[in-house]
Amino acid sequence: MSGIRTILVADDDRAVRFVLEQALTRAGFTVRAFESGRALLDFAANGAGDLVITDIMMPGGSGLDVMKTLKASRPWLPVIVITAQSTLRHAVQAFEGGAFEYLAKPFDIHQVVELVQRALEQTQRAAPRDPAREMDRFGGVIGASRAMQELFRTIGRLANSEMTVLIHGESGTGKELIARAVHANSPRRNGPFIAVNMAAIPANLIESELFGHEKGAFTGAIARHVGHFERAREGALLLDEIGDMPLEAQTRLLRVLQNGAFTRVGGSETLRADVRIIAATHQDLPAAIAAGRFREDLYHRLNVTPLHVPSLRSRLEDIPVLAEFFLARAARQMNLPPKRFTPQSLERLMAYDWPGNVRELENLIYRLMALTPGVLIHPEYLQLPNSAGKRVGSPGGAPPGATPAVTGGESEPVTLETAVEQAITQYLAVHPGREPDDLHDAIMGRVERVLLERVLRETRGNQVKAARMLGINRNTLRKKIQESRMENVSGAESDLDTENGSLLV
Known part of the structure; x- marks a missing residue:
């Protein structure tokens, strides 16, 4: 310079x-x-x-x-x-x-x-x-x-390229989603994107599925079949779970990648492989090579541009934005009112190690959207393992303050402070975008109403017993019931003192 x-x-x-x-x-x-x-x-x-x-x-x-x-x-x-x-x-x-x-x-x-x-x-x-x-x-x-920023930058650099890409990551990390993003931001974006799960195709049908076959090529071949290489012409072909491909099929694939041409099974016409190859796997391919399960020359053909999709546990800071994204999408797809996570719920999500990665998170959130009551999603609904590895909570469980349903373990108790905080959070969520000027009266009114209803249920509507439990006199209790406009709660409007057998007036 x-x-x-x-x-x-x-x-x-x-x-x-x-x-x-x-x-x-x-x-x-x-x-x-x-x-x-x-x-x-x-x-x-x-x-x-x-x-x-x-x-x-x-x-x-x-x-x-x-x-x-x-x-x-x-x-x-x-x-x-x-x-x-x-x-x-x-x-x-x-x-x-x-x-x-x-x-x-x-x-x-x-x-x-x-x-x-x-x-x-x-x-x-x-x-x-x-x-x-x-x-x-x-x-x-x-x-x-x-980790995701590095992945974004690499995909951005590939925007003008048609190089072969090998995507590696654990199951559930979103490898196909990344493959689609690579294709959608490439010069071939207007062409088809065909995804093929190699682990789901029987070994004897892999060549037919990839390259097609002619009528009569084998028993049951009653008509010409167009394979995925032809279907993906001028586009991209994702070979998902490439590590599960049998060695014999690997040899044929390698030959196609080297020559850029193939023939249908049972045919003689040479066809050009006008397709971008994107491969993906959760396996350790170098280890598979050492074990004799994967061809080293094929690996180097595929590994031109490696992309690593990080596990969710290695990017816990992304969980809140992912959770909100899936929650909003689930609401739209299910045509349901939007919901929100409480801060405690997000903390619980970030404390879990997510062995199923993003797929597990997405499935959980769709279940929560469908089954949880109310606007807010509380920790007891998450049904995630606790520190002992036992799953806690039920997505269709009881509302905050009640004893949640438990699967295989004991739930963490909901404290009074937590319940009050949840009530405040819910109130603010129902009134977004404005600063309330009645927060004290609104929250205290809701807490008092819950208290009165719960005690009256406990006493089966006996106001004398309820007043005694609350430490207030019966007239004060009656006034509070009227001010709260409470409906009959297990006979809450009954003035029968069952202890004395008389009707109080």
């Missing part, structure tokens, strides 16, 4: 601007910082600036729009995108727009300086693409954890 380079920074967060300006100045750069993208564009209108660092969410315009405007006239200009609202959609849009790098906040300032130095060594940039905005290209792939 020759001369002092000028770095333009746009971020509405003063602290971020200050940190970047200090670090980059110490590294020998001239820095001009702006609190909006519009101000940066005005300054750069005459070609000023050698590199841009921009936030995405800013007043007066998105950082992605800033990048698009700059790239229209200066396609070589390096742009580093930073954001606190990191999603797969933003990552893909950033890389499709020509970003040199995409970083989630908080970031390592030393990493930023190194990125700036590396970016400035480049002499030209790839031409920008129009950012795609179809939401179905990103549906369900969410997460703010470092």
